[in-house]
Amino acid sequence: MSINDPRWGNNQGDDKRPGDQGPPDLEDIWRDFNKRLGGLFGGGGKGGGESPPPVSSRQLGGGLGLIIGVVALLWLGSGFYTVDASQRGVVLRFGKFQEVTTEGLKWHIPYPVESVELVNMTRVRTVEIGFRGSDKAKNLHESLMLTDDENIVNIQLAVQYTLNDAAEFLFSNKDPDEMVKQVAESAMREIVGKSKMDFVLYEGREAVAKDAHLLIQHTLNEYKVGAGKGSGIQISKVTMQNAQPPEQVQGAFDDAVKAGQDRERLKNEGQSYFNNVVPKAEGTAARRREDALGYAGKVVAEAEGDASRFKQVLAEYAKAPEVTRNRMYIEAMQQVYSNTTKVMVDTKGNGNMLYLPLDKLMQSGLPTQTDAAAAKPSVPETPAAPQRADVDSRSRDALRNRERGDR
Secondary structure, three states: OOOOOOOOOOOOOOOOOOOOOOOOOHHHHHHHHHHHHHHHOOOOOOOOOOOOOOOOHHHHHHHHHHHHHHHHHHHHHOOEEEEOOOEEEEEEEOOEEEEEEOOEEEEOOOOOOEEEEEEEOOOOEEEEEOEEOEEEEEOHHHHEEEOOOOOEEEEEEEEEEEEOOHHHHHHHOOOHHHHHHHHHHHHHHHHHHOOOHHHHHHHOHHHHHHHHHHHHHHHHHHOOOOOOOOOOEEEEEEEEEEEEOOHHHHHHHHHHHHHHHHHHHHHHHHHHHHHHHHHHHHHHHHHHHHHHHHHHHHHHHHHHHHHHHHHHHHHHHHHOHHHHHHHHHHHHHHHHHHOOOEEEEEOOOOOOEEEEEHHHHHHHOOOOHHHHHOOOOOOOOOOOHHHHHHHHHHHHHHHHHHHHHHO
């Protein structure tokens, strides 16, 4: 008897349940079923007990209906599924695409009618070309490529991608990593085959990676299977891990690179010297040209002025020759005396030579001859007067001796 039976624990020997008290207990039905099954195979007489009473059709129908109801509820409950924020659910009905569901609690018709494939859309997947795991684990079959100038380079490439369409990713790709690897390798070989070796190894590495990114994405977008629109793959980043010549020629290539760097350094030094010297020389030449032009203008202007002045003087000389000649003499003497500080005057009457040290007079602040004449007679004479007289007498004697020698 089941522990759920309300008669459990009573000292009644009769376990039979009247047929008008509702559906039988499931454990009783299962136990009776086992007994009848054992009786069919000849085991019912063992144990000396009485054979179980036959199950009525009402009891059997009620038990089967309950079992079917529970199984149906479990089957319907298996259609519930949860989609995370980073996932998309692809519902398939008998293997054919039905719809794409977003995040949240969803329900679909349970198996075998419909099934759900959960696809992670934000996980970054990485494909390595030319190496595996580290730069030292090289795969030369993938990394060796030929450039436009017929040189071989060893390129190691890493491609990262995510998904932009869950349905296209499931139905258009059998092995997405292998497909991305083959497309990336093909795109890189095409770009390297159109470029020079130095461009790929040095100044153009970023440009090569950018062009490879665009070409890989374009190829994946054009990749269609049946009525599909593409591969459902979005390339996020293409990175050149390493780019170098083959190991067999690495030493010679390093020497060539050093020679090229020395050449560039010498060119830069020469250009720097050129930039320093040439502007100075050009500036000096321009200054001298300007000075020459200024000097030429000055000389021409002075010549034209002198010619004009001569014409004017000639006209005045024609009118009054004597006056013009005296005026010209006075102007010439004025110009001569204005440029000197020492004057020697030979008096015409007695032949004495008068020396006027104008520079000394101007420096010492002594009065000139005009100021001395206008001064008071009480001013004493300077002690240098006798020496000046001796100088004048010696000068006069030398002049007389010179005149006698000439005669």
